[in-house]
Amino acid sequence: MPCTWRNWRRWIRPLVVFLYLVALVVSLPLCVWELQKLEVGIHTKAWFIAGIFLLMTVPISFWGILQHLVHYTQPELQKPIIRILWMVPIYSLDSWIALKYPTIAIYVDTCRECYEAYVIYSFMGFLSNYLTNRYPNLVLILEAKDQQKHLPPFCCCPAWAMGEVLLFRCKLGVLQYTVVRPFTTIIALICELLGVYDEGNFSFKNAWTYLVIFNNVSQLFAMYCLVLFYKVLREELNPIQPVGKFLCVKMVVFVSF
Structure with missing residues (x-):
């Protein structure tokens, strides 16, 4: 079955996983470059750690939202x-x-x-x-x-x-x-x-x-x-x-x- 807007429930989750992996590939080198460019202090370390948690929490939440949208029964x-x-x-x-x-x-x-x-x-x-x-x-x-x-x-x-x-x-x-x-x-x-x-x-x-x-x-x-x-x-x-x-x-x- 071709990927169309009518059967979006079939391909939306693989697309989200792909976009998340692309975001990781792009964002992690940028964060490392930012750490090297700046003097690594407490504030910068906290920002970097917060970014790691951001990359963990956002996909989990999006996945839960997608599950509800795909199985939209109530x-x-x-x-x-x-x-x-x-x-x-x-x-x-x-x-x-x-x-x-x-x-x-x-x-x-x-x-x-x-x-x-x-x-x-x-x-x-x-x-x-x-x-x-x-x-x-x-x-x-x-x-x-x-x-x-x-x-x-x-x-x-x-x-x-x-x-x-x-x-x-x-x-x-x-x-x-x-x-x-x-x-x-x-x-x-x-x-x-x-x-x-x-x-x-x-x-x-x-x-x-x-x-x-x-x-x-x-x-x-x-x-x-x-x-x-x-x-x-x-x-x-x-x-x-x-x-x-x-x-x-x-x-x-x-x-x-």
Whole structure:
């Protein structure tokens, strides 16, 4: 059978393997030449080691994405999974570029941080799609459950009504971070251009401190809503083991940071 766009599932994986090998043949000599040209210090060694990990992680992620595309049997679940898998190459490339050129780190980090918010949105979409497909009467199932009280530190707050109210507020609590994060990232970029950002300096005279506090509050509330959502629907979500998947997502964030 000839290689055409219609039967792309047949030849796409060999093509990706070939392109990866070509990239290795081209990039490794360039890296060695860069090491010889520059004085080999700690920064250069770190950049070279990061490049090795980049060449390892990107093809693994691409292969996982390709496997989903080739075996595209559950689009409503595989779409958010593919979006989440794109997080690894984006974060890897961002970290490598920022390590090589620290002066432009704030600009490439803007794209990375916006994608982090998009990943959390996709993860919530993955859980919602799974529950909707498997339990069409999910609201009725929630209404039949015992009343769920708030977790610490919101124990004193009135409990959300079981059913559609709790489902909506948990989703809204998670998705608010997907709006807050890109918004604060754009503000950070503007502050950097104006010279008032001062990243890493805990002082109330710069913008970075306020943005870090605002981002952390938003993220912690999103995590709280996600944990509450899981606690209420633990039995229904157990087949897809969402805790391990979400921990993997957060590990990508922390390790690359």
